[in-house]
Amino acid sequence: xxxxxxxxxxxxxxxxxxxxxxxxxxxxxxxxxxxxxxxxxxxxxxxxxxxxxxxxxxxxxxxxxxxxxxxxxxxxxxxxxxxxxxxxxxxxxxxxxxxxxxxxxxxxxxxxxxxxxxxxxxxxxxxxxxxxxxxxxxxxxxxxxxxxxxxxxxxxxxxxxxxxxxxxxxxxxxxxxxxxxxxxxxxxxxxxxxxxxxxxxxxxxxxxxxxxxxxxxxxxxxxxxxxxxxxxxxxxxxxxxxxxxxxxxxxxxxxxxxxxxxxxxxxxxxx
DNA sequence: CGCCAGGTGCGAA
DNA sequence: TTCGCACCTGGC
Numbered sequence: 092x093x094x095x096x097x098x099x100x101x102x103x104x105x106x107x108x109x110x111x112x113x114x115x116x117x118x119x120x121x122x123x124x125x126x127x128x129x130x131x132x133x134x135x136x137x138x139x140x141x142x143x144x145x146x147x148x149x150x151x152x153x154x155x156x157x158x159x160x161x162x163x164x165x166x167x168x169x170x171x172x173x174x175x176x177x178x179x180x181x182x183x184x185x186x187x188x189x190x191x192x193x194x195x196x197x198x199x200x201x202x203x204x205x206x207x208x209x210x211x212x213x214x215x216x217x218x219x220x221x222x223x224x225x226x227x228x229x230x231x232x233x234x235x236x237x238x239x240x241x242x243x244x245x246x247x248x249x250x251x252x253x254x255x256x257x258x259x260x261x262x263x264x265x266x267x268x269x270x271x272x273x274x275x276x277x278x279x280x281x282x283x284x285x286x287x288x289x290x291x292x293x294x295x296x297x298x299x300x301x302x303x304x305x306x307x308x309x310x311x312x313x314x315x316x317x318x319x320x321x322x323x324x325x326x327x328x329x330x331x332x333x334x335x336x337x338x339x340x341x342x343x344x345x346x347x348x349x350x351x352x353x354x355x356x357x358x359x360x361x362x
Numbered sequence: 363c364g365c366c367a368g369g370t371g372c373g374a375a
Numbered sequence: 376t377t378c379g380c381a382c383c384t385g386g387c
Contacts, residue, residue: 212368318368
């Protein structure tokens, strides 16, 4: 399938740290594991070439997953209007979109991110998928979809530990056996949603913000990590999570999450 | 070996 | 309320 796009940058969108379960192929395409299928996607200019293990509603699935129909340009212009410094960082990753990652997988992924490294987070997610997920054959290779909540809830804690989740095994196990309602978040303000997520063991400010930003498309929350801290120190000489929080919230309000994402990407990749 | 990573929970002050 | 420390795991 081919698909015309404007203002879309596949590479930055896939590799900027929102998702874990993807591979860069030798032809500069990306193989990405979605909720119900495996896709291979390549960008040539303003065209996407997509193949998939499952062709059902493929265009709609791609448009939704990569957030192609959301208007970023207006927000970007507002961010630049608020602070001219943002022009450089937005230009450095023009076409970066916020992926609509499945919520259940997002929660597990970011519980795993706590005091962890990206390759190990990915490995644990792959192990969980291999143990509990559905196998898919695609281009003569085996892939495993991330399991549904129903399926993963049947797991025991030792198997989770064997998936190399480390000390986070108990957090995942508790979450699976709690009555936490993934869809209740939709009815909550972002502040209430943060607190609801933080009621889970293993979920603090950083993890809860990542879950809301990447899994729920809430642009008014923002994870503050080491890269953002560096940017804020170098550019504005502001230090400390609380100070950064106040500064960003006050300046960018409902678009803070996107502003932070640009800073993160810029500091991590371009300087 | 010891140190540390996309943080968080816990007990002590 | 704040502060320091432990924590699976694996790569350096």
